[in-house]
Amino acid sequence: MPSVKAQSSDGEIPEADVEVAKQPVTIKTMVEDLRMDDAGGNDLVPLPNVNAAILKQVIPRCTHHKDDPPPPEDDENKEKRTDCVSVWDQELLKVGQGTLFELILAANYLDMKGLLDVTCKTVANRIKGKTPEELPKTFNIKNDFTEEEEARVRKENQWCGEK
Amino acid sequence: MGHLLSKEPRNRPSQKRPRCCSWCRRRRPLLRLPRRPPAKAPPQAAAPRSRDCFFRGPCMLCFIVHSPGAPAPAGPEEEPPLSPPPRDGAYAATASSQHLAQRYAALAAEDCAAAARHFLLSSAAAAAAAAASASSPASCCKELGLAAAAAWEQQGRSLFLASVGPVRFLGPPVAVQLFRGPSPPPPPPPPPPPAEAPTPPEMVCKRKGAGVPACTPCKQPRCGGGGCGGGGGGGPAGGGASPPRPPDAGCCQGPEQPPQTLCPGPSSPTSEGVTTEAVGGAVRAGGGAPLPAQKQHECGDADCQEPREVPCDCYKEPPPETPDINQLPPSILLKIFSNLSLDERCLSASLVCKYWRDLCLDFQFWKQLDLSSRQQVTDELLEKIASRSQNIIEINISDCRSMSDTGVCVLAFKCPGLLRYTAYRCKQLSDTSIIAVASHCPLLQKVHVGNQDKLTDEGLKQLGSKCRELKDVHFGQCYKISDEGMIVIAKGCLKLQRIYMQENKLVTDQSVKAFAEHCPELQYVGFMGCSVTSKGVIHLTKLRNLSSLDLRHITELDNETVMEIVKRCKNLSSLNLCLNWIINDRCVEVIAKEGQNLKELYLVSCKITDYALIAIGRYSMTIETVDVGWCKEITDQGATLIAQSSKSLRYLGLMRCDKVNEVTVEQLVQQYPHITFSTVLQDCKRTLERAYQMGWTPNMSAASS
Numbered sequence: 001m002p003s004v005k006a007q008s009s010d011g012e013i014p015e016a017d018v019e020v021a022k023q024p025v026t027i028k029t030m031v032e033d034l035r036m037d038d039a040g041g042n043d044l045v046p047l048p049n050v051n052a053a054i055l056k057q058v059i060p061r062c063t064h065h066k067d068d069p070p071p072p073e074d075d076e077n078k079e080k081r082t083d084c085v086s087v088w089d090q091e092l093l094k095v096g097q098g099t100l101f102e103l104i105l106a107a108n109y110l111d112m113k114g115l116l117d118v119t120c121k122t123v124a125n126r127i128k129g130k131t132p133e134e135l136p137k138t139f140n141i142k143n144d145f146t147e148e149e150e151a152r153v154r155k156e157n158q159w160c161g162e163k
Numbered sequence: 164m165g166h167l168l169s170k171e172p173r174n175r176p177s178q179k180r181p182r183c184c185s186w187c188r189r190r191r192p193l194l195r196l197p198r199r200p201p202a203k204a205p206p207q208a209a210a211p212r213s214r215d216c217f218f219r220g221p222c223m224l225c226f227i228v229h230s231p232g233a234p235a236p237a238g239p240e241e242e243p244p245l246s247p248p249p250r251d252g253a254y255a256a257t258a259s260s261q262h263l264a265q266r267y268a269a270l271a272a273e274d275c276a277a278a279a280r281h282f283l284l285s286s287a288a289a290a291a292a293a294a295a296s297a298s299s300p301a302s303c304c305k306e307l308g309l310a311a312a313a314a315w316e317q318q319g320r321s322l323f324l325a326s327v328g329p330v331r332f333l334g335p336p337v338a339v340q341l342f343r344g345p346s347p348p349p350p351p352p353p354p355p356p357p358a359e360a361p362t363p364p365e366m367v368c369k370r371k372g373a374g375v376p377a378c379t380p381c382k383q384p385r386c387g388g389g390g391c392g393g394g395g396g397g398g399p400a401g402g403g404a405s406p407p408r409p410p411d412a413g414c415c416q417g418p419e420q421p422p423q424t425l426c427p428g429p430s431s432p433t434s435e436g437v438t439t440e441a442v443g444g445a446v447r448a449g450g451g452a453p454l455p456a457q458k459q460h461e462c463g464d465a466d467c468q469e470p471r472e473v474p475c476d477c478y479k480e481p482p483p484e485t486p487d488i489n490q491l492p493p494s495i496l497l498k499i500f501s502n503l504s505l506d507e508r509c510l511s512a513s514l515v516c517k518y519w520r521d522l523c524l525d526f527q528f529w530k531q532l533d534l535s536s537r538q539q540v541t542d543e544l545l546e547k548i549a550s551r552s553q554n555i556i557e558i559n560i561s562d563c564r565s566m567s568d569t570g571v572c573v574l575a576f577k578c579p580g581l582l583r584y585t586a587y588r589c590k591q592l593s594d595t596s597i598i599a600v601a602s603h604c605p606l607l608q609k610v611h612v613g614n615q616d617k618l619t620d621e622g623l624k625q626l627g628s629k630c631r632e633l634k635d636v637h638f639g640q641c642y643k644i645s646d647e648g649m650i651v652i653a654k655g656c657l658k659l660q661r662i663y664m665q666e667n668k669l670v671t672d673q674s675v676k677a678f679a680e681h682c683p684e685l686q687y688v689g690f691m692g693c694s695v696t697s698k699g700v701i702h703l704t705k706l707r708n709l710s711s712l713d714l715r716h717i718t719e720l721d722n723e724t725v726m727e728i729v730k731r732c733k734n735l736s737s738l739n740l741c742l743n744w745i746i747n748d749r750c751v752e753v754i755a756k757e758g759q760n761l762k763e764l765y766l767v768s769c770k771i772t773d774y775a776l777i778a779i780g781r782y783s784m785t786i787e788t789v790d791v792g793w794c795k796e797i798t799d800q801g802a803t804l805i806a807q808s809s810k811s812l813r814y815l816g817l818m819r820c821d822k823v824n825e826v827t828v829e830q831l832v833q834q835y836p837h838i839t840f841s842t843v844l845q846d847c848k849r850t851l852e853r854a855y856q857m858g859w860t861p862n863m864s865a866a867s868s
Contacts, residue, residue, distance in 0.1 A: 097488070101488065101490075101491060104491060104495055105491070105495075108492070108495060116495075116498070120495065120498045120499045120502060121502050123488070123499045124499050124500070124502030124503055125502075127499070127503060127507070127511070127512065128503065128507060130511065131511065132510075132511050132512075132513075132514035132515055135511060135512070135515045136515055136516065139487070139488040139489075139515075140487055140488075141487070141488065141489060141515055141516050141519075142516065143515065143516050144516050144517050145514070145516065145517060145520075149517070150514060153513050153514055153520055154514065157509040157510060157513060158539065159537060159539035159540060159541075159544055160505065160506050160509040160510055160537065161506070161510055
């Protein structure tokens with residue numbers, strides 16, 4: 001099977017076969033625009049925006065999911081469920097925040113909707129269940145509310161809580 | 164310095180990709196692993212895979228390059244002093260970066276388009292600046308490409324960042340100046356050793372409100388200059404930095420440089436930082452490496468008129484442990500938040516920081532609202548929410564007792580795009596609310612107002628005449644509704660797909676007939692407990708798309724009618740005949756034989772025996788759910804035989820089939836694990852198991868006295 005080499009920002013060249021590499025739409029666009037699929041296996045797709053460590057995680061995921069049907073368009077009617085992350089993906093995504101965010105950015109850059117959906121769900125799951133006091137610590141965010149502002153937000157959203 | 168690329172066309176421009184101008188000959192974007200030294204003679208037959216400039220129109224890079232007075236360079240045909248892969252990679256990066264930039268420009272995202280423009284300009288600026296630093300025309304072009312690549316890499320991250328600040332154009336005069344030579348020419352950095360990268364200096368930018376990620380300025384500097392990727396003008400999301408990478412990532416092939424601050428002071432703009440980095444990185448293999456200090460000063464000088472974006476308040480600080488979630492582009496943060504529930508957004512996320520509060524107010528989270536069961540939902544709140552979004556398309560106010568017709572009217576008035584309206588058990592609402600919804604929301608598709616027992620035919624008439632797009636209606640237990648209103652709906656809403664009625668005693672065969680005649684797209688029909696007989700039901704044979712039929716406990720139903728329906732409506736997949744005592748074994752046999760797509764069959768309290776179960780097992784290939792609860796004549800035999808013979812069965816309801824022994828069922832449960840058996844005992848066991856799983860334990864000590 002013809003293969004495609006992607007050159008990450010730091011120069012490494014993980015190899016993947018063409019069909020797998022076509023999952024990221026960015027690469028697919030490059031490959032098709034530049035008619036790489038009928039070429040020899042000697043062309044490099046430069047990916048200056050993705051480092052090798054992340055690319056090495058993205059490619060196995062592409063391989064694993066290569067036979068998946070394309071993910072559906074975001075359906076407004078469908079309730080967003082965060083419990084439908086496949087076990088395989090869950091394993092892949094047991095990474096630290098830094099790597100997770102890098103994966104998100106890579107998925108965004110490579111236009112991989114499936115991976116982007118799954119990584120965003122994973123982050124959402126890390127937000128769920130935490131109080132507003134815990135969240136800033138978890139995500140290293142500075143709470144820039146003044147007391148009055150925070151009280152105002154609480155009051156405005158009070159209706160949510162009481163059932 | 165000068166014109167960096169040969170004026171002579173090397174390759175024929177491809178039809179698909181015209182060259183942007185006669186001067187420009189973009190490098191092929193693809194890297195061919197070097198097979199031989201590129202000692203080709205100039206302009207010849209196009210290499211079969213050559214690609215020209217990706218842009219259709221004049222490209223920014225070319226614009227900058229073609230400044231007057233610039234002599235033509237020797238061109239990239241020359242053997243570069245650097246090892247080929249890095250150079251080609253840089254060129255490849257340049258070209259691909261343009262392509263990608265084009266793509267990003269096409270992405271309408273607010274966080275991309277501006278960033279792409281910015282990137283182009285700064286990479287052009289970087290290229291220009293790089294050219295300025297080169298010591299010879301020959302190396303100029305390499306550096307141009309490398310610098311562009313470096314800038315691209317640095318800027319690349321910034322493409323993902325939000326709200327780029329104002330972008331300033333780098334005009335030709337500046338380029339000319341740069342081409343004519345920099346004021347204090349820095350010593351050109353020595354060619355990079357091909358060895359492992361040294362530890363890059365820490366370059367850190369602190370963006371307002373964001374965390375302080377490190378910028379590793381080497382191969383993939385996340386932080387464009389001090390400005391953290393220049394891409395973030397002032398947007399709250401626009402942190403330039405991405406997660407820091409380990410310094411020994413082997414990326415940086417630049418020469419050793421002492422740690423530098425990228426942004427010497429507030430006068431250094433973000434993109435300048437990028438530029439200077441790029442300049443420094445120009446001679447390095449495809450990467451932006453740390454800059455000689457002089458370069459930075461140069462860029463800070465007055466004669467360097469690179470676009471000044473947001474003044475960067477950069478300090479040298481140790482990088483944090485984790486990257487900041489707030490540096491993800493806002494579109495991605497919104498996507499993450501869309502996976503949270505309304506409560507989680509309003510009660511947790513909104514209180515984290517101002518940025519998150521604002522994100523949670525984004526329109527997309529206020530388009531489809533589930534406010535059900537919240538007793539603090541008042542008319543004022545409804546008005547407030549409606550005023551804020553004004554584009555609500557779906558709302559559920561079931562079980563909200565504290566609001567009234569007024570709130571619903573205001574909501575309807577402010578949200579003319581409403582598509583789906585659900586308000587079960589809002590017994591305080593009357594025709595007023597439904598008429599307001601009908602009048603203001605002509606696009607309405609779904610109206611579920613079950614148990615609003617004040618509703619009358621007047622409301623339905625308005626709906627029927629004004630909401631032609633209705634597809635899905637539920638008027639169960641709206642006891643005042645009669646044929647009069649239903650017929651208006653049937654005649655007016657020709658696109659109906661679902662009707663659900665329940666215990667509407669004033670609804671008769673007339674309504675059934677009207678729906679059968681006027682609404683050919685009906686798929687789900689339910690007239691449970693209505694005053695409907697076989698005379699009305701028989702009309703339903705007209706509905707070829709019928710897939711689910713609920714005829715529980717209607718006034719009268721005969722077997723022949725049911726058989727006819729099953730024969731004609733080939734798409735029928737769910738049939739509910741409960742509490743119609745007349746249904747018999749013969750009918751069920753026909754159903755089993757004729758129901759090509761039937762999956763669910765409910766026969767609670769019908770006059771059937773084991774024979775019906777046996778027939779289902781024998782004749783139906785598709786049935787998955789069968790419920791024969793309270794059918795007194797069912798015995799162990801029927802249950803066993805259907806479990807044995809049906810390949811498709813997954814659920815068998817035997818509730819209060821008193822002749823079936825629980826012991827037998829227990830055996831069947833073991834024998835056929837893929838089937839769920841429902842009896843009194845089995846259901847109790849399941850409930851208990853679930854309770855244990857949820858952490859319940861029986862309280863032995865509590866004595867009931």
